[in-house]
Amino acid sequence: MISRLHYISQETADKSHLQNIEEACQAGVDWVQLRVKNKSDNEVLAIATEAKEICKKYKAKLIINDHVAIAKKVKANGVHLGKEDMDPAEAREILGDRPYIGGTANTWEDVERLAMAGVDYIGLGPFRDTSTKENLSPILGIKGISAILNNMIIGDIQVPIIAIGGIQTEDIFDLQLSGCHGVAVASLINLSDNKKETVNDINYCLPDGEF
Ligand SMILES: Cc1ncc(COP(=O)(O)OP(=O)(O)O)c(N)n1
Ligand SMILES: Cc1nc(C(=O)O)sc1CCOP(=O)(O)O
Numbered sequence: 001m002i003s004r005l006h007y008i009s010q011e012t013a014d015k016s017h018l019q020n021i022e023e024a025c026q027a028g029v030d031w032v033q034l035r036v037k038n039k040s041d042n043e044v045l046a047i048a049t050e051a052k053e054i055c056k057k058y059k060a061k062l063i064i065n066d067h068v069a070i071a072k073k074v075k076a077n078g079v080h081l082g083k084e085d086m087d088p089a090e091a092r093e094i095l096g097d098r099p100y101i102g103g104t105a106n107t108w109e110d111v112e113r114l115a116m117a118g119v120d121y122i123g124l125g126p127f128r129d130t131s132t133k134e135n136l137s138p139i140l141g142i143k144g145i146s147a148i149l150n151n152m153i154i155g156d157i158q159v160p161i162i163a164i165g166g167i168q169t170e171d172i173f174d175l176q177l178s179g180c181h182g183v184a185v186a187s188l189i190n191l192s193d194n195k196k197e198t199v200n201d202i203n204y205c206l207p208d209g210e211f
């Protein structure tokens with residue numbers, strides 16, 4: 001089952017990826033994407049190994065951003081791959097059937113391509129501007145996201161869509177009404193002064209149940 005809330009790790013001014021992951025898990029997230037940038041493969045592997053232990057303790061799924069070999073080594077629950085990353089079909093060959101493979105889309109053509117490639121979910125964004133990621137694709141807003149979701153209905157494409165990029169709690173009802181399966185957030189949780197309350201508020205806006 002693809003969770004409706006995807007928590008994305010970040011280093012913040014005073015906390016490491018691992019500290020933020022532990023706090024997010026304590027606050028109740030059950031899907032953690034480890035997104036480490038600008039570190040060597042060995043450093044990412046070391047962080048991923050510890051992240052796996054934290055996720056195991058809290059029964060959360062661990063998804064590794066970008067690094068397929070590291071996902072395999074630490075027996076992560078899946079990988080998230082962007083346009084510049086490994087092709088999802090190649091990742092499937094390496095990882096086998098079980099792990100989740102997610103892909104990033106910014107356009108309808110991206111969604112069609114990823115659906116054909118057999119990804120398990122699609123991260124669709126950016127919803128709005130955000131300083132969490134460099135070199136953002138064009139901003140979609142609710143109109144852009146709704147247009148793509150309508151095309152999916154017309155084309156009978158049924159891959160869960162996870163909206164991403166600058167999402168705040170008050171955006172989530174509209175995103176959910178537009179047909180998104182869920183949302184992915186980094187700074188909303190990582191910078192929160194009360195992570196439990198933030199996670200509860202996000203979950204309140206998302207329906208229960210399986211896709
Ligand atoms: C759920 C989700 N959606 C999109 C992304 C972006 O992935 P990518 O395009 O590979 O960019 P980076 O995250 O690697 O900068 C994501 N990570 N998660
Ligand atoms: C990792 C990422 N990918 C995006 C995309 O549009 O593909 S936006 C984004 C950043 C998400 O972090 P925050 O919730 O802090 O904005």
Ligand SMILES: [Mg+2]
Nearest residue numbers: 066081082085
């Ligand atoms: Mg990437």
